[in-house]
Amino acid sequence: ALARHPQSGWLTLQLAETSEQLNSPKVLELYAAALERFASAPDEAGEVEARIRFGVALYDAGRSEDAWRQVSLLDGATKGSRDTTLRARALVYEAWLAHQTGQRLGRALRALNEAESLVFPAGPYPIRLRVLFGLGNVSLELGRYDAALSHYSRVIELARENGDQGSMALGSSNVLNARRKQMELRPDPARLEEFIAEARRLAA
Numbered sequence: 001a002l003a004r005h006p007q008s009g010w011l012t013l014q015l016a017e018t019s020e021q022l023n024s025p026k027v028l029e030l031y032a033a034a035l036e037r038f039a040s041a042p043d044e045a046g047e048v049e050a051r052i053r054f055g056v057a058l059y060d061a062g063r064s065e066d067a068w069r070q071v072s073l074l075d076g077a078t079k080g081s082r083d084t085t086l087r088a089r090a091l092v093y094e095a096w097l098a099h100q101t102g103q104r105l106g107r108a109l110r111a112l113n114e115a116e117s118l119v120f121p122a123g124p125y126p127i128r129l130r131v132l133f134g135l136g137n138v139s140l141e142l143g144r145y146d147a148a149l150s151h152y153s154r155v156i157e158l159a160r161e162n163g164d165q166g167s168m169a170l171g172s173s174n175v176l177n178a179r180r181k182q183m184e185l186r187p188d189p190a191r192l193e194e195f196i197a198e199a200r201r202l203a204a
Contacts, residue, residue, distance in 0.1 A: 009037035009046045013053065031057055048078060048086045052093045059097060067097055084118040088127050091115040095134050099141065108138045125162050132158065136174055145182040149175060 016030035031054035038046035055070035074090035081087050091111040098108035112134045119127050136151035155171035179194075 009034045009041065009043060009050060012037060013046070013050050016057075017053065028054070028057060028061065044077070044081065044083065045086060048074065048089060051077070052089060055093060055097065059100060064097075064101065071097060085123055085127055088115040088118045088123065088131065091118075092127065092130050092134060095138065099134070099138055102141070105138055105142055108134070109142070112138060125158070125164075129155065129158060129164075129167060133171075133174075136178070140174075140178055140181070143185075145178055145185075148178045149182075152178060 012030055012034035016027050016034060019027050019030065031050060034050040035047060035054060038050055051070050051074050055067045055074075058064075058070070059067040071090075071094045074093060078087040078090040091114055095108040095111040095115070098104035098111070112131055115127075115131045116135065119131060132151050132155045136148045136155065139145075139148035139151060152171050152174045156168050156175070159165075159167035159171060
């Protein structure tokens with residue numbers, strides 16, 4: 001297929017994604033080739049998608065500095081873009097990487113807050129969901145339990161509106177986990193009863 005469509009960045013990207021040689025230099029070469037093809041097209045959406053996936057692959061390969069370099073390149077590619085969803089996707093990647101390293105949670109929170117302002121209330125459902133999950137996860141790591149609970153509750157409501165049972169279940173599980181951590185920090189019999197009642201309601 002690539003021989004028939006030598007300039008197709010999407011085909012190259014798909015080949016990298018479906019390759020069985022995960023984390024191998026060959027996969028990274030395919031991502032780099034896809035980026036070149038998108039840049040020469042030019043294809044803004046393709047370049048952003050490829051750079052995000054390339055960054056994840058670099059991080060998985062233990063090349064965190066190179067993964068962070070993709071943040072800077074995505075920033076340059078999307079900061080002035082009219083496509084707010086692309087900008088939000090770049091910010092979600094930045095937040096993901098900051099959260100993965102566990103050393104830049106404040107930066108992750110700022111990126112997600114900016115992404116939230118770009119895609120709510122009417123952006124595509126998948127990116128809105130990712131933003132809310134990200135906000136909940138980072139808030140939880142920072143010990144901001146009330147904020148985490150608020151974000152996870154919004155996940156449940158958004159997923160319910162879109163008929164997404166899997167995300168509703170995950171959001172409910174995250175609510176209970178946040179409640180448990182909150183109670184471990186601040187034991188309170190009244191909160192325990194509230195936790196049990198909430199667990200029963202979410203499990204119903």
